[in-house]
Amino acid sequence: MRLSWFNVVSLTLGFAFLYIPMVILVIFSFNESKLVTVWAGFSTKWYGELLQNEAFLDAAWVTIRVAVFSSTLATILGTMAAYVLVRGGRFMGRTLFSGMIYAPLVMPEVITGLSLLLLFIGIGLDRGVLTIVLAHTTFAMCYVSVVVSSRLVTFDRSLEEAALDLGCSPMQAFRLVTLPIIAPAVISGWLLAFTLSLDDLVIASFTTGPSATTLPIKIFSAVRLGVSPEINALSTIMIGIVTVGVISASLVSKQAMVRQRREEQAAARAQ
Amino acid sequence: MNSTVFAPWDDPDQKPLIRFRNVTKKFGEFVAIDNLTLDIYEREFFALLGPSGCGKTTMMRMLAGFETPTSGQIELNGQNIAPVPPNKRAVNMMFQSYALFPHLTVWDNIAFGLKREGMEAGKLKARVEEMLRLTRLERFAKRKPHQISGGQRQRVALARSLAKAPTLLLLDEPLGALDAKLRQDTQFELMDIQEKTGTTFVIVTHDQEEAMTVASRVAVMDEGRIMQVATPDRIYEMPNSVYVADFIGDVNIIEGRATPLEEGQVRIDWAEAQPPLFATTSARFDAGQTCYLAIRPEKILITADQPQSNDNALRGKVVDIAYLGNLSTYHVALADGTIIKAQTANTRRIARRTFTWEDEVWLSWTATAGVLLDR
Amino acid sequence: MRRLVLILVPYAWLLALFLVPFIIVVKISLSDVALARPPYLPQFDWAEGIGAFLSELDFENFVFLTTDSLYWKAYLSSLTIALVSTLITLCIGYPIAYGMARAPEEWRPTLMMLIILPFWTSFLIRVYAWMGILSSEGFLNQFLLWIGVIDQPLTILNTNSAVYIGIVYTYLPFMVLPIYAALDRLDGSLIETAEDLGCSRLSAFWLVTIPLSRNGIIAGCFLVFIPALGEFVIPSLLGGSDTLMIGKVLWEEFFSNRDWPVASAVAVVLLLILVVPIVLFQRNQQKQAEAEG
Structure with missing residues (x-):
């Protein structure tokens, strides 16, 4: 199909709008000057300074730990929840359950954060890494369960029945048949939970204590005072990791799709 | 056995x-x-x-x-x-x-x-x-x-x-x-x-x-x-x-009233202007009972002249021919509008086919060819 | 038995960490502020019994919200900002989605990835990127001065305009994706049929394309409107001191004023406001799912 000039213009402007701010951000992370808006020559010194900045490194370490724990926990709970939603049949309180799965997706973060903080204070739990993990797991599991259940819905149920028919216990059927097939959805659920946790400022601010500062909290308090080249450098690193990750993931999945299609065609021809 | x-x-x-x-x-x-x-x-x-x-x-x-x-x-x-x-x-x-x-x-x-x-x-x-x-x-x-x-x-x-x-x-x-x-x-x-x-x-x-x-x-x-x-x-x-x-294969169903005769023979009166039909059955039918004669198309003989010996014979006009390769199915309309399907094997090439549209034909079958049903 | 465990574990988790906290918020919104820690009264005490506890609760905080103009102004301005920025996002997002759906087949996965990529990058960083652009010595002003449109730098950062830009920018993918999905499903022969029956291209667009992508438009609008309403990061980084948004008010009430009961009341009212669009959104999604059957 030929693109009309209108479509070309809207796509160009649209993607320019989406990407120019990030490109500028990346460019000025290599700026010599402390002033983020005036170009003063190429330098990587802000990266050097960033790596010296212990406060940032500590925060990064806390963030990664929180993200790994909470996304793993969220993936397990979210997959269970998805299974219950799609395959659980009827049970008492099913409506409440699905409501609790979907509500956190649209709940403003300030409310989620506030309510969890009040709970932690109410039960006298010391705030720190543990409370952030609990908080992140709770909202991330809902995202995971949405991702996994959308895969489970299209999952051919007779595959599980075939496994049962061939002598599997329900647990074996899940482990040997269902899980390997829905694995891509479970993995992308984990990745989603991981980035949500890495990214979260509001809920972490509410549920953390003085002992644990995450990277977004650190960045937020730094940028409130204005733009700084160090933050640009940090942002560039984060954008870089995400870009490489997303591009390689999409290449891998595209390749797998192309190969599958080719093999299917070959099989059909060979008949 | x-x-x-x-x-x-x-x-x-x-x-x-x-x-x-x-x-x-x-x-x-x-x-x-x-x-x-x-x-x-x-x-x-x-x-x-x-x-x-x-x-x-x-x-x-x-x-x-x-x-x-x-x-x-x-x-x-x-x-x-x-x-x-x-x-x-x-x-x-x-x-x-x-x-x-x-x-x-x-x-x-x-x-x-x-x-x-x-x-x-x-x-x-x-x-x-x-x-x-x-x-x-x-x-x-x-x-x-x-x-x-x-x-x-x-x-x-x-x-x-x-x-x-x-x-x-x-x-x-x-x-x-x-x-x-x-x-x-x-x-x-x-x-x-x-x-x-x-x-x-x-x-x-x-x-x-x-x-x-x-x-x-x-x-x-x-x-x-x-x-x-x-x-x-x-x-x-x-x-x-x-x-x-009706579910298995093609069939003509003719609804009528039964009149039992001797030796399992049943007379079926089914339409005003049409001759009654005869069928043999082992089932018992009461006089005047509603019955259904099921007759497969391939059991019906289609001829140009009135057949001599068959128990049942009806006259009609060919309205449709479905050519299936090995077989042809003729849709024959009787005087009262009833359509009866009859099938013949195509042993000859198409150009030498015996009947065509609008031909007047006779349909006939024996008393044992059909099945008489009560439901 | 196994099924019971499977249901109970996530169920109990969500009850304990989603529903119970929420009930606590409602409860505290009905309590009185106190200079203790935690700074609210009454606290639940089994000895005094539930009756005595409940009798201490009242709607004082909600009454307070109506008397202080700060709050209803904040709600109103949040609604306005969310609504206006949703409409702007729609106007920008629709042409992008349309262009994507019309792009050659082999480009689409790439375009799709370009839309999704910002999803995965930090929200905070994307908002931060605009701080350097919108400030008085920022790139936008430099650019405008350079092409000669203005001769004095504009003040954009720390105004509501910056908040609009921020919301539109960060939520654009949420608008584009559902509309693109709807347009992608749209059978191209329908538009050809419309043109064949005498529609001009523009009227075919209005009479066929727009109605058939309606569900995508509705979904996209809700996906932008709902989070924008409770937004905190964007108004606090890009907005000025006079930018009133309810997420920011709640934050300040809680962290600066330490008035937990009022903060909770603010949260409860925000949620009540959100219930309407959320229910509408759910209904739209359900209808769409049924239509696809």
């Missing part, structure tokens, strides 16, 4: 392998199976035939253990199977979608059930290879399901469900996904494999031709009930109801 003919259902000493006793299955308010009683014998190739929604798949899923009867009992070898979960039943099922595990190779798919039994490696390998040989899949053992064709997938599904040597194999529309030509070949292959392995097969299908081809007995179902269970030829030649006659 000749002992070489396979007909355990006629032998009162035979014990059935499967026994449905007054089985009813309800889904909420909907009655899927309505108080059904049925026996299936060992080594049978039994077909459940009916339109979609008639309950045939529900029966199969109850045998496999994915559904339990609401009331009544299903016995396998005299044992009630209701409490046995699907993974503990000596019953295997071949799914309509084949349900091949996409992440496993053909070999692993076939070995899947055997591994669950904990079969030891050497025996397992031999068994899988035997199955591959049986289904002519040796060359494809290392492939994944998406790398083989539809017909091959069908054979993998068959091999997988046969690998555990089940007492009973259930096949849910096993050929539904194949195209017409492949389906015919596969039908014969299925019969061949059934004979070789001696397994009892229960097949679910909506394709009457398929059921007639493969099955030793056919059960015609409608709305959760079995209308008739019989061998394919009896189902075709001696349907017990208009529903069965």
Whole structure:
């Protein structure tokens, strides 16, 4: 199909709008000057300074730990929840359950954060890494369960029945048949939970204590005072990791799709 | 009874392998199976035939253990199977979608059930290879399901469900996904494999031709009930109801009033200006009872001149000809507008065909050619 | 038995960490502020019994919200900002989605990835990127001065305009994706049929394309409107001191004023406001799912 000039213009402007701010951000992370808006020559010194900045490194370490724990926990709970939603049949309180799965997706973060903080204070739990993990797991599991259940819905149920028919216990059927097939959805659920946790400022601010500062909290308090080249450098690193990750993931999945299609065609021809 | 003919259902000493006793299955308010009683014998190739929604798949899923009867009992070898979960039943099922595990190779798919039994490696390998040989899949053992064709997938599904040597194999529309030509070949292959392995097969299908081809007995179902269970030829030649006659093959149904004569002869008065028809039947009809004469198109002779000897003769005009290659079906309109279908074999080339549109013809058949039904 | 465990574990988790906290918020919103820690009264005490506890609760905080103009102004301005920025996002997002759906088949996965990529990058960083652009010595002003449109730098950062830009920018993918999905499903022959029956291209667009992508438009609008309403990061980084958004008010009430009961009341009212669009959104999604059957 030929693109009309209108479509070309809207796509160009649209993607320019989406990407120019990030490109500028990346460019000025290599700026010599402390002033983020005036170009003063190429330098990587802000990266050097960033790596010296212990406060940032500590925060990064806390963030990664929180993200790994909470996304793993969220993936397990979210997959269970998805299974219950799609395959659980009827049970008492099913409506409440699905409501609790979907509500956190649209709940403003300030409310989620506030309510969890009040709970932690109410039960006298010391705030720190543990409370952030609990908080992140709770909202991330809902995202995971949405991702996994959308895969489970299209999952051919007779595959599980075939496994049962061939002598599997329900647990074996899940482990040997269902899980390997829905694995891509479970993995992308984990990745989603991981980035949500890495990214979260509001809920972490509410549920953390003085002992644990995450990277977004650190960045937020730094940028409130204005733009700084160090933050640009940090942002560039984060954008870089995400870009490489997303591009390689999409290449891998595209390749797998192309190969599958080719093999299917070959099989059909060979008949 | 000749002992070489396979007909355990006629032998009162035979014990059935499967026994449905007054089985009813309800889904909420909907009655899927309505108080059904049925026996299936060992080594049978039994077909459940009916339109979609008639309950045939529900029966199969109850045998496999994915559904339990609401009331009544299903016995396998005299044992009630209701409490046995699907993974503990000596019953295997071949799914309509084949349900091949996409992440496993053909070999692993076939070995899947055997591994669950904990079969030891050497025996397992031999068994899988035997199955591959049986289904002519040796060359494809290392492939994944998406790398083989539809017909091959069908054979993998068959091999997988046969690998555990089940007492009973259930096949849910096993050929539904194949195209017409492949389906015919596969039908014969299925019969061949059934004979070789001696397994009892229960097949679910909506394709009457398929059921007639493969099955030793056919059960015609409608709305959760079995209308008739019989061998394919009896189902075709001696349907017990208009529903069965109409469901299997092409048929003319003529409704009329019966007048019993001597020696099983019945006179049927069916239309004002038309001569009465005669049929022979072993069933009893009262005078004036509503009856239905079912007559297959190929049993009707079509001639230009009035036939001399046949019991029944009607006059009409050819309004339509359906040319089917080996056969032609003539639609003949009688004076009162009734359309009767008659079929002849095309032994001559088309240019020398005897009848054409608007020709006046005679239709005739003997008293024994049709079946007289009371419902 | 196994099924019970499977249901109970995530169920109990969500009850304990989603529903119970929420009930606590409602409860505290009905309590009185106190200079203790935790700074609210009454605290639940089994000894005094539930009756005595409940009798201490009242709607004082909600009454307070109506008397202080700060709050209803904040709600109103949040609604306005969310609504206006949703409409702007729609106007920008629709042409992008349309262009994507019309792009050659082999480009689409790439375009799709370009839309999704910002999803995965930090929200905070994307908002931060605009700080350098919108400030008085920022790139936008430099650019405008350079092409001669203005001769004095504009003040954009720390105004509501910056908040609009921020919301539109960060939520644009949420608008584009559902509309693109709807347009992608749209059968091209329908538009050809419309043109064949005498529609001009523009009227075919209005009479066929727009109605058939309606569900995508509705979904996209809700996906932008709902989070924008409770937004905190964007108004606090890009907005000025006079930018009133309820998320920011709640934050300040809680962290600066330490008035937990009022903060909780603010949260409860925000949620009540959100219930309407959320329910509408759910209904739209359900209808769409049913239509696809």
